[in-house]
Amino acid sequence: MDSVEIKIDDKPVKAKEGTKILQAALDAEIYIPNLCYIPESELPFGGCRLCYVEIEGRGLVTSCTQPVTEGMVVKTQTPAVKRLRQTAYKLLIAYHDLDCPSCWKRKKCELLRLSAKVKVKAKTPEDFRRLPTEFLPLDETNPFIIYDPNRCILCGKCVWVCTKRNGETFIDFAYRGSNTRLNISSNIPLMEEKCEDCGECVAICPTAALGLKAELAVVEKVSEST
Ligand code: SF4
Ligand code: SF4
Numbered sequence: 496m497d498s499v500e501i502k503i504d505d506k507p508v509k510a511k512e513g514t515k516i517l518q519a520a521l522d523a524e525i526y527i528p529n530l531c532y533i534p535e536s537e538l539p540f541g542g543c544r545l546c547y548v549e550i551e552g553r554g555l556v557t558s559c560t561q562p563v564t565e566g567m568v569v570k571t572q573t574p575a576v577k578r579l580r581q582t583a584y585k586l587l588i589a590y591h592d593l594d595c596p597s598c599w600k601r602k603k604c605e606l607l608r609l610s611a612k613v614k615v616k617a618k619t620p621e622d623f624r625r626l627p628t629e630f631l632p633l634d635e636t637n638p639f640i641i642y643d644p645n646r647c648i649l650c651g652k653c654v655w656v657c658t659k660r661n662g663e664t665f666i667d668f669a670y671r672g673s674n675t676r677l678n679i680s681s682n683i684p685l686m687e688e689k690c691e692d693c694g695e696c697v698a699i700c701p702t703a704a705l706g707l708k709a710e711l712a713v714v715e716k717v718s719e720s721t
């Protein structure tokens with residue numbers, strides 16, 4: 496495959512034709528915020544909208560969906576880009592049960608880590624007004640995992656990894672619009688037969704939306720004893 500030359504933030508970058516702008520930037524050690532991007536996936540999900548960049552002569556695009564083309568000039572830090580990223584981030588946390596200080600995922604949460612990168616202060620409920628007033632119940636119907644819809648950013652990574660590993664997925668999206676969430680129990684007979692409790696869906700989840708039942712029980716015991 497031929498390679499093309501582009502510029503990202505004035506830095507000359509070479510990338511293989513067809514490479515997505517986001518991947519070309521990350522390979523050149525230029526960070527662009529992202530939460531739903533999966534390098535190995537051929538079809539970008541394009542859901543989080545955090546990866547906006549500005550292309551000279553074209554305007555604003557999501558960098559995980561657009562391939563590089565010869566001579567492309569990309570800017571990752573323009574005022575318009577920063578504004579859009581902040582809006583995208585605020586939308587993600589507007590539906591989130593935001594209480595990082597007491598959240599079991601806080602030390603490895605990608606959503607929380609991005610708060611500093613996009614410069615939106617968000618850690619406690621007081622930092623941000625949550626849009627839906629009611630919290631949805633935890634879904635514990637699955638034999639291995641617990642799903643917290645209040646902390647799901649609908650990035651699709653768990654569905655992707657389950658499909659990749661098993662050739663089919665035991666968890667999938669349900670409902671529409673602001674009611675969209677995961678259905679982790681629709682395929683339970685199939686799951687009980689085939690799921691090896693690999694934990695890959697939990698490992699790839701950027702937030703505390705998915706947890707392994709066994710691990711969360713240990714976390715609960717430790718916090719009760721301290
Ligand atoms: S999932 Fe992340 S952003 Fe959400 S409350 Fe937990 S640590 Fe905070
Ligand atoms: S459960 Fe986690 S990995 Fe799955 S869609 Fe929600 S945030 Fe993404």
Ligand code: FES
Nearest residue numbers: 529543544546559
């Ligand atoms: S990383 Fe591009 S839309 Fe999520």
